[in-house]
Amino acid sequence: MTFSPDKLNKVQEIIARYPEERQKSALLPVLHLAQEEFGGWLSVEAMDYVASLLQLEPIEVYEVATFYSMYNLKPVGKYVFEVCQTGPCMLRGSDDIIAYIQQKLGINVGETTPDGLFTLKVVECLGACGYAPMMQLGKFYREHLTKEKIDAIIEECIQNAAINN
Amino acid sequence: MSVKLLLDKANIEGIRYYDAWRKNGGYAAVEKALKMTPEAIVDEVKKSGLRGRGGAGFPTGLKWSFIAKPEGVPRHLVCNADESEPGTFKDRYLMEFLPHLLIEGLIISSFALGSNVTYIYIRGEYAWIPDILEQAIAEAKAAGWLGRNILGTGFDCEIYVQRGAGAYICGEETALIESLEGKRGNPRIKPPFPAIKGVWDRPTVVNNVETLTAVVPIINMGGEEYAKIGVGKSTGTKLISACGNINKPGVYEIDMTISVEEFIYSDEYCGGIANGKRLKACIPGGSSVPILPANLLLKTAKGETRMMNYESLSDGGFATGSMLGSGGFIVFDEDQCVVRHTLTLARFYRHESCGQCSPCREGTGWMEKILKNIEFGKGKLSDIDLLWDIQRRIEGNTICPLGDAAAWPVAAAIRHFRDEFEWHVLNPQESQVRNYGLAHYADERNVVA
Numbered sequence: 001m002t003f004s005p006d007k008l009n010k011v012q013e014i015i016a017r018y019p020e021e022r023q024k025s026a027l028l029p030v031l032h033l034a035q036e037e038f039g040g041w042l043s044v045e046a047m048d049y050v051a052s053l054l055q056l057e058p059i060e061v062y063e064v065a066t067f068y069s070m071y072n073l074k075p076v077g078k079y080v081f082e083v084c085q086t087g088p089c090m091l092r093g094s095d096d097i098i099a100y101i102q103q104k105l106g107i108n109v110g111e112t113t114p115d116g117l118f119t120l121k122v123v124e125c126l127g128a129c130g131y132a133p134m135m136q137l138g139k140f141y142r143e144h145l146t147k148e149k150i151d152a153i154i155e156e157c158i159q160n161a162a163i164n165n
Numbered sequence: 166m167s168v169k170l171l172l173d174k175a176n177i178e179g180i181r182y183y184d185a186w187r188k189n190g191g192y193a194a195v196e197k198a199l200k201m202t203p204e205a206i207v208d209e210v211k212k213s214g215l216r217g218r219g220g221a222g223f224p225t226g227l228k229w230s231f232i233a234k235p236e237g238v239p240r241h242l243v244c245n246a247d248e249s250e251p252g253t254f255k256d257r258y259l260m261e262f263l264p265h266l267l268i269e270g271l272i273i274s275s276f277a278l279g280s281n282v283t284y285i286y287i288r289g290e291y292a293w294i295p296d297i298l299e300q301a302i303a304e305a306k307a308a309g310w311l312g313r314n315i316l317g318t319g320f321d322c323e324i325y326v327q328r329g330a331g332a333y334i335c336g337e338e339t340a341l342i343e344s345l346e347g348k349r350g351n352p353r354i355k356p357p358f359p360a361i362k363g364v365w366d367r368p369t370v371v372n373n374v375e376t377l378t379a380v381v382p383i384i385n386m387g388g389e390e391y392a393k394i395g396v397g398k399s400t401g402t403k404l405i406s407a408c409g410n411i412n413k414p415g416v417y418e419i420d421m422t423i424s425v426e427e428f429i430y431s432d433e434y435c436g437g438i439a440n441g442k443r444l445k446a447c448i449p450g451g452s453s454v455p456i457l458p459a460n461l462l463l464k465t466a467k468g469e470t471r472m473m474n475y476e477s478l479s480d481g482g483f484a485t486g487s488m489l490g491s492g493g494f495i496v497f498d499e500d501q502c503v504v505r506h507t508l509t510l511a512r513f514y515r516h517e518s519c520g521q522c523s524p525c526r527e528g529t530g531w532m533e534k535i536l537k538n539i540e541f542g543k544g545k546l547s548d549i550d551l552l553w554d555i556q557r558r559i560e561g562n563t564i565c566p567l568g569d570a571a572a573w574p575v576a577a578a579i580r581h582f583r584d585e586f587e588w589h590v591l592n593p594q595e596s597q598v599r600n601y602g603l604a605h606y607a608d609e610r611n612v613v614a
Contacts, residue, residue, distance in 0.1 A: 017282075017284075017325040017327075018365075019239075019365060022346070022365055024346060024347035025327075025345060025346055025347045026347065027347035027348075028289075028328065028329065028330050028344065028347060029327065029328060031330065032328060032330065054347075060347075063348075063349055064347065064348060064349055067349040067350065067519075068289070068329070068330035068331045068332050068350075069330070069331030069332065069516075070289045070290065070330040070331035071330060085509065085512075086251045086452075086509055086510070087251050087252070087448075087452060087495065087506050087509045087510050087513070088251055088252050088408045088409055088452075088495050090505065090509050091408075091409045091410055091495070091501055092409070123290075123331075124251075124333070124512075124513045124516050124517065125249060125250075125251040125252075125333075125452075125513065126290045127249060127253065127254045127257050127288065127290070127291065128254055128257075129252050129253070129254055129406065129414070129493065129495070130254055130406055130407065130408040130414035130415050130416070131254075131414070132408065132414075136290055136292075138292075139292040139293050140292070140293055
């Protein structure tokens with residue numbers, strides 16, 4: 001388990017942002033890189049690799065990886081729907097959107113479809129309250145969600161997966 | 166009528182990029198500031214009356230004047246872009262659409278504070294925004310506004326963007342510093358304050374995105390002119406991110422002289438309540454501040470018109486008032502259930518508690534459990550008093566303000582909507598199929614209509 005040369009350069013670039021001996025500050029950004037590189041989640045091996053890169057004790061990495069909600073500690077589907085359920089989204093119907101996605105994908109919150117394509121997560125406020133209901137999908141937000149939009153997003157993911165395979 | 170100091174250029178095509186920004190007066194403030202002394206810049210900010218726009222409203226110039234300057238120890242400015250308070254999405258707008266406004270503010274503020282390396286700590290979920298900021302930084306650097314010996318002044322400055330990874334608590338400045346050091350976001354016990362010992366034990370100032378962007382018009386127009394806008398100690402303009410059941414959710418810049426009623430009903434702002442419904446309640450300053458029923462929102466307990474500024478929104482204290490907070494303005498229509506909403510907030514704070522202090526760690530989970538029981542028809546009348554008791558014991562008994570932030574929404578919901586909680590308990594079946602509705606909370610004008 002190693003990073004590509006590109007990613008290794010990126011790690012060095014990140015470490016250079018901090019004072020000497022303070023490479024631990026690179027931990028959050030490097031864990032993001034590791035999650036991207038190693039299939040969307042952080043295995044113990046991936047975390048140990050990050051520890052060795054930054055010359056940290058493995059426990060220093062585990063305690064951080066378990067604290068922040070964006071690090072996945074078990075495998076997830078190719079497309080992760082992270083639907084906001086906090087107050088402002090609730091006022092605009094997020095409960096119905098979550099129920100609809102569950103029914104449409106045939107999975108509960110926290111589960112992944114058997115084909116490994118979709119994972120459904122609920123998350124707390126993502127700072128898009130004026131464009132609610134909304135969810136995060138990969139790097140971007142999908143906002144003003146409706147059932148029709150959910151249908152279209154699922155279709156888009158299925159097609160992208162077919163093209164990428 | 167409405168003054169715009171931050172969003173005045175928001176609709177210019179290509180304003181996200183350097184050329185358009187520069188052509189429209191961008192970087193004039195940096196040019197001006199770098200000819201001033203750092204002390205003179207701090208003075209202008211003090212004169213402006215600018216108060217921290219993240220939620221606490223602490224005077225920015227005063228905060229800056231606390232920074233320690235020990236010989237040979239580098240100092241740092243850290244921009245708090247960990248915008249996570251439910252209802253708040255104004256910093257995102259600034260960073261996404263006006264990145265150079267923030268970069269300008271950062272260069273000026275870094276110069277004033279003597280920060281040669283400045284960090285923007287942005288919430289991890291805003292995953293596409295670091296690219297926008299890094300491009301703006303690269304453009305500014307290429308044009309000579311960043312890097313070594315800026316404008317021949319001998320001042321060096323680099324700005325780096327650091328992504329968080331999903332933790333509301335990292336918006337608290339000492340938790341943010343811990344996170345920037347690559348640790349869990351556990352707030353530190355103060356003192357020492359960050360101004361003395363911040364990131365890597367160096368003197369540090371942490372300021373919100375909007376606060377730092379406001380430094381640009383302050384330098385351009387002068388602190389005294391800036392202070393003339395607004396009213397009392399609410400100087401300048403404030404961004405309000407409006408959401409919930411309104412016709413026009415979005416980010417608005419106000420000069421803090423307009424009334425809450427105008428803000429909600431005017432077409433210039435929220436455009437009224439959506440779907441022809443009536444106003445029930447509002448959380449005017451982000452999820453942590455007290456919810457107010459419509460009657461107390463539009464008028465203070467003394468019967469005065471409630472205005473959109475720090476003083477007026479907090480008029481009456483927590484008994485009958487609220488706070489301007491972060492400017493996250495959450496509007497409820499008549500169909501909304503206060504119990505259910507309070508439950509989502511209790512769940513939010515339980516999820517976001519870092520777990521260091523037992524009143525917060527245990528109390529937030531306990532409140533969520535009780536609220537869940539009440540919401541799903543399994544509550545007892547004594548649960549309402551128990552909730553009150555728990556929130557009271559969390560408030561003020563934790564290292565950081567997250568405990569207070571979790572306690573206040575529960576307290577205010579019970580204070581103003583106790584009958585709705587009781588109705589849930591006494592009508593367990595009915596409360597599963599319909600909402601309590603408006604009761605006596607309504608804005609009278611709307612009831613008549």
